[in-house]
Amino acid sequence: MKGMGGMTAPSLLWFRQDLRLADHPALVAAAAAGPVIPVYVLDDEGPGDWAIGGAQRWWLHGSLASLAKDLEALGSRLILRRGRSEAVLANLLEESGAERVHATKHGEPWWRAADAALGERIELHDGNHLAPLGSICTGGGKHYRIYGSFWKALQGSLPPEKPVPAPKKLTAPARWPKGDKLADWHLLPTKPDWASDFHGTPGEATAQNTVRAFAAKVGDYEAHRNLPAEEGTSGLSPHLHHGEVSPRAVWHAMAGHKDAEKFLRELAWRDFTDNLTLDLPDYADRNGRPAFDKMKWRKAPKELRAWQQGRTGYPIVDAGMRQLWQSGWMHNRVRMITASFLIKHLLIDWREGERWFWDTLVDADYGNNSVNWQWIAGSGVDANMWSRIMTPIGQSEKFAAADYIRRWVPELADLSDAHIHDPETNGVRPxxxxxxxxxxxxARERALAAGRAIR
Structure with a gap:
């Protein structure tokens, strides 16, 4: 449609957790309609208690800076605004004369609420999932709650559509609205700069390089993914969380390689958790199994703090928690070990750990974080049994974590492989x-007793 002066009215392109140009259907649609005004809204109001944590903010700063630079190369710019998303976008529509918002579908409850508030003014596009969000359903039209069943049903939608390339140019509007300066958002820590050793480099270019590098070794993923001392994981989780690369672009980069299925199943887990929280939007706060509402969790602030600081006396747990604090990331196997320890060894509510991970992980997805914590706790709709209690020392030995411990717990660096997993029992604790x-x-006996009490 024509705007003032006979020119085509612009569209707003609302970036959220899709901070990329390649394989971005919302961007393609906005560009096809005419002038585009790209916008990112820092919304700490809509998410309520789930406003992004400190580690995510560090990554977000770098990702937005990278995206702004990439947009400038296309003759465009990134407008930054702060406030409640639907109100900010409504104001921008009026200010700019834009008639529509183009955006990628998201599953988080606060994004869905904002989409609903915008009503007919927003056009949503699939792009952050392997299959359209909400499309993988049972015969009765419900979303799957068991991953194995979801994976089987997903096969009918695979392979996903091929990724679409980034546009070579974007048409600018006749007049640019004003925006904030990224530095004024103070997303980066300063005094102290606790993020100086954080894991990874934000931005779409780094994401694409990481995809290419991992594609060359994806066949080794199944054999090495559980070894924290090795570089066996993809390193893609922060890029996927912030949407610097699309899941379907990752899929097509890996699918042609031998023995890639294990990794592709893990990639599809992200679709599963987002679909699960469509039906259970408060899953991050509420037990999936009502029996766990009766669990007598311990109030143990000193023990919680020891866990957070990596001072539990269990080397593999402490290495993981220190890696998390120092790098904003933790190896997936160690995430399970540390979560199990908090829940079952210390009998502390899984939500305490979930909240800590939300604030300290650069890749803390709402769906992934809540589903994974409830899986370990046994409280989820798809979950491990409560009686499965990980043995930290046994896990450390089984997955050859000696060098991993040496890196993150330097007090133990001089201990031998035979002693480092359990210095106390071996009589060598510094x-x-x-x-x-x-x-x-x-701890095991106490946890089993607590489990019996809620049956």
Whole structure:
């Protein structure tokens, strides 16, 4: 449609967790309609208690800076605004004369609420999932709650559509609205700069390079993914979380390689968790199994703090928690070990750990984070049994974590492979490293008793 002066009215392109130009259907649609005004809204109001955490903010700063530079290369710019998304966008529509918002579909409850508030003014596009969000359903039209069943049903939609290239140019509007300066958002820590050693480099270019590098070794993923001392994982989780690369672009980069299925199943887990939270939007706060509402969680702030700081006396747990604090990321196998320890060894509510990960992980997805914590706790609709209690020392030995521990727990760096997993029992614990906060057998018996009490 024509706007003032006979010119085509612009469209707003609303970036959220899709901070890229390649394989961006909303961008393609906006560009085809005429002039485009790209906008990112820092919304700490809509998400409520789930406003993005400190580690995500660090990554977001770098990702927005990278996206702004890439847009400038197309003759465009990124408008930054702050506030409640639907109100900010409504104001921008009026200010700019734009008639429509183009955006990527998201599953988080606050984004869905904002989409609903915008009504007919927003046009949503698939782009952040392997299959259109909400499309993989049972015969009765419900979303799957068991991953195995979801994966089987997903096969009918695979392979996903091929990614579309980024446009070579964007048409600018006749007049640009004003925006904030990224530096004024203070997303980066300063005093102290706790993110100085954070894991990874934000931005679409880095994401694409990471995809190419991992494609060359994806066949080794199944054999090496559980070894924290090795570089066996893809390194893509922060890029996928912030949408610097699309899942279907990753799929097509990996699918032609031998023995890629294990990784592709893990990639599809992201679709599963987003679909699950469509039906259970408060899954991050509420037990999936009502029996767990009766669980007598311990209030143990000192033990919670010891876990957060990596001072539990269990080297593999402490290495993981220190890696998280220092790098904003943690190896996936160690995420399971540390989560199990908090929930079952310390009998502390899984939501305490979930919240800590939300604030300290650069890749903390709402769906992934809540579903994974409830899987470990046994409280989820698709979950591990409560009686499965990981043995930290056994896990550390099984997955050859000695060098991983040496890197993140330097007090133990001089211990041998035979002793480093359990310095207390081996009589070699240094004075500057804590004794175990609780014995494994004692913790296990207490956890099993707590589980029996809620049956």
């Amino acid at each position: 004075d500057n490293y804590p004794a175990p906060i609780i014995g494994h057998r004692e």
